[in-house]
Amino acid sequence: MPPLIDPATRELLLANGRKRDCDHCPVLKLFNPLGPATWLICELDADGDTLFGLCDLGVGEPELGYVSLDELKEVSAGLAIGLERDRSFRGTHPISVYARAARAAGRIVELGSAPEMYPSG
Template sequence: MKLMTKKQREKLLDNGKNRPEDARPVIKLFDPTGAATWLLTELDEDGDTLFGLADLGFGFPELGYCSLEEISALRGRFGLGIERDFHFQAKHPLSTYAEAARNARHIVEFGPEL
């Protein structure tokens, strides 16, 4: 599966270059057979280093950098890879999702935490 569209890649690269103060996530990636989720705002010019909110399903979501190549190579149960949420539309800046995730101990997109 293609993890991002050309338009999303361009927006991630633009955010990586210009470093907006508190960008909204551009894409949401997730493990369809597990609890891992990423809300990503930036892509470095190297084309591999992403920045965003990562929740690997252990109750400790955190802001940081991750590798597109490594995420693309991940395989969950039944050999399924990471997928992009086609319906995700960020309604808040990344800091809002990060604070809500710390409180809920997982990434949330709606509800009282937001």
């Protein structure tokens, strides 16, 4: 099973983790191919385990928060085919925009490229 985070993505996440006061674009999308859970990750703490992003466990209440990489690895190992990275995902908006859209839809949704479609507030 390939690692959940490749070295280049890990470096981007660590760089974002050093600037916590910013509204970063997500750089990693993880998902359960056999279930509804999805994570949009934008930061990794220096501890190498604590991730920050938008977490959607598929219960209709996506939320911004922290998740343990080690715990995601355990979840992945317990699944028939494991969690997967969406290699085509490119974060085009700050995580706050994804969070607003996800709360409105009750799940993480794909966003178009027009920022005016996603007003702040």
